[in-house]
Amino acid sequence: xxxxxxxxxxxxxxxxxxxxxxxxxxxxxxxxxxxxxxxxxxxxxxxxxxxxxxxxxxxxxxxxxxxxxxxxxxxxxxxxxxxxxxxxxxxxxxxxxxxxxxxxxxxxxxxx
Amino acid sequence: xxxxxxxxxxxxxxxxxxxxxxxxxxxxxxxxxxxxxxxxxxxxxxxxxxxxxxxxxxxxxxxxxxxxxxxxxxxxxxxxxxxxxxxxxxxxxxxxxxxxxxxxxxxxxxxxxxxxxxxxxxxxxxxxxxxxxxxxxxxxxxxxxxxxxxxxxxxxxxxxxxxxxxxxxxxxxxxxxxxxxxxxxxxxxxxxxxxxxxxxxxxxxxxxxxxxxxxxxxxxxxxxxxxxxxxxxxxxxxxxxxxxxxxxxxxxxxxxxxxxxxxxxxxxxxxxxxxxxxxxxxxxxxxxxxxxxxxxxxxxxxxxxxxxxxxxxxxxxxxxxxxxxxxxxxxxxxxxxxxxxxxxxxxxxxxxxxxxxxxxxxxxxxxxxxxxxxxxxxxxxxxxxxxxxxxxxxxxxxxxxxxxxxxxxxxxxxxxxxxxxxxxxxxxxxxxxxxxxxxxxxxxxxxxxxxxxxxxxxxxxxxxxxxxxxxxxxxxxxxxxxxxxxxxxx
Numbered sequence: 060x061x062x063x064x065x066x067x068x069x070x071x072x073x074x075x076x077x078x079x080x081x082x083x084x085x086x087x088x089x090x091x092x093x094x095x096x097x098x099x100x101x102x103x104x105x106x107x108x109x110x111x112x113x114x115x116x117x118x119x120x121x122x123x124x125x126x127x128x129x130x131x132x133x134x135x136x137x138x139x140x141x142x143x144x145x146x147x148x149x150x151x152x153x154x155x156x157x158x159x160x161x162x163x164x165x166x167x168x169x170x171x
Numbered sequence: 172x173x174x175x176x177x178x179x180x181x182x183x184x185x186x187x188x189x190x191x192x193x194x195x196x197x198x199x200x201x202x203x204x205x206x207x208x209x210x211x212x213x214x215x216x217x218x219x220x221x222x223x224x225x226x227x228x229x230x231x232x233x234x235x236x237x238x239x240x241x242x243x244x245x246x247x248x249x250x251x252x253x254x255x256x257x258x259x260x261x262x263x264x265x266x267x268x269x270x271x272x273x274x275x276x277x278x279x280x281x282x283x284x285x286x287x288x289x290x291x292x293x294x295x296x297x298x299x300x301x302x303x304x305x306x307x308x309x310x311x312x313x314x315x316x317x318x319x320x321x322x323x324x325x326x327x328x329x330x331x332x333x334x335x336x337x338x339x340x341x342x343x344x345x346x347x348x349x350x351x352x353x354x355x356x357x358x359x360x361x362x363x364x365x366x367x368x369x370x371x372x373x374x375x376x377x378x379x380x381x382x383x384x385x386x387x388x389x390x391x392x393x394x395x396x397x398x399x400x401x402x403x404x405x406x407x408x409x410x411x412x413x414x415x416x417x418x419x420x421x422x423x424x425x426x427x428x429x430x431x432x433x434x435x436x437x438x439x440x441x442x443x444x445x446x447x448x449x450x451x452x453x454x455x456x457x458x459x460x461x462x463x464x465x466x467x468x469x470x471x472x473x474x475x476x477x478x479x480x481x482x483x484x485x486x487x488x489x490x491x492x493x494x495x496x497x498x499x500x501x502x503x504x505x506x507x508x509x510x511x512x513x514x515x516x517x518x519x520x521x522x523x524x525x526x527x528x529x530x531x532x533x534x535x536x537x538x539x540x541x542x543x544x545x546x547x548x549x550x551x552x553x554x555x556x557x558x559x560x561x562x563x564x565x566x567x568x569x570x571x572x573x574x575x576x577x578x579x580x581x582x583x584x585x586x587x588x589x590x591x592x593x594x595x596x597x598x599x600x601x602x603x604x605x606x607x608x609x610x611x612x613x614x615x616x617x618x619x620x621x622x623x624x625x626x627x628x629x630x631x632x633x634x635x636x637x638x639x640x641x642x643x644x645x646x647x648x649x650x651x652x653x654x655x656x657x658x659x660x661x
Contacts, residue, residue: 103440104499106509106559107546110438 060155061129065120066148067140072118078139082131088121098146125168203330204597214361221319221387235469242460243339245363247346248276250457254450255350257443258558262648263354263656270349274365275342281369289374300398302375320385321467328458342411344373351421352428352559357640358631358653372624377412389591404613408465410520410572411617418565419618420625427629430555430640433643444504463524472600474521483534487514490538513541513563517571526584539569572614574606
């Protein structure tokens, strides 16, 4: 099993969710996060006071998948979340040791 | 030393007043002078024997002035409170709302107790040109039968209406000051300051600028006016009394108290520009009561003040946004709202005197000057005027007060000045350069008076009860530490 963490632009969330649903991803966890990378942030000006915020708002998607589906999930996220500009985000893939469905006690791929 | 200075100012006033009288004679000689609207509706009465009667009260005026009074109260609560509240950080939101609300309550009571008497009487005072006595303290002798003068011969308001209308001005002016040192002042010392400042700065300045016997009484007692009124200074709705007065007090306050912890090293962005937008918009609406109400009658001069309050403000808002588009490449809401307030401040003294065309120019000019002060001068000098009370109210007020001398010129479509020492008020001969000088003297007098009084009061409080909370309190925010509550619980 793989655990996929994708950091994407907030406005791309709906598109990514629909695309992943279409290839059979049954669930995901989404959180609003802040961070920075190559895109350095932006400047806010309130009357004379300038503040540069180097943390930008992003959306973090976490998806646990079977090994078979993992490559397709990564590809789908990459294709739907891309705007071909800096700040599009990153995708990280981790090995997942185990998964357990709390309601039934099922584990492994069937728990996903 | 202060007294010496005042004597000097008084002598200047006397000489200027003589000059005014000379113009009046010229005006009489020139029979071509057009009669003013005031004169047209006036009753010819022997000044010495004049007694206003209840028939001289117009129900339309009374209705308008009571509505205008409520409008001006709305400028303080909620408008100013929200405008300021949105600009501070979340942890200090309630402190600002509470300061403004409490100041309004306290100022209303002080106005009833001794404010009205000090500002709008001239009896029982050792210096009747500077402030009134206590003959009408606790509204003694003011009842439903007493009357207050307007700007027209033979037109009166119930005195209670005038008391209330002016009360709302006494409420908002000290509330304006708190923006200069928002987020770092102890509550109770602030309220003590307000009581002292109203008594020693606001009431005397209001008396000097606005007190006069009224058009039916002035011919018999031409010297029965406040000092600046006697000089011929024009201040329609309170550029000097309200905005310069409060703006200078704010500057002194923020200098005495010092900058916020972390000023210029950590971000202090406004916590809700939505609130600020609501506040600025309500200020604009309320300002129609403030400026148009200052005509004291429901007539064409009120309408003139009304339209000037509309267009000068619009111009100022647009100009600020354009400047930001050029300088920062983005027009901000806070910028446009700041421009709107700067325009309102600047048109205040000129509202009933300017042509709408020159009012637009005055509003636009105020935006340019205020923008320069809040973005450049403040950063260069490093004082922490948190919400730009000095940069917008004092600076915009000074632009407006001096500009009034220009835009009031009948040659530019202005209303000129009215000679109320004539048995029936009539237009006087306008001298723009002389009037601008008079305006500058009025501004200077206000700045010095309120500067000295504010510095004395702030320093006394600083070294007795203390003005500034501890660093711990300031870091935690004044809401939870001073008031025991939070603005937002979620």
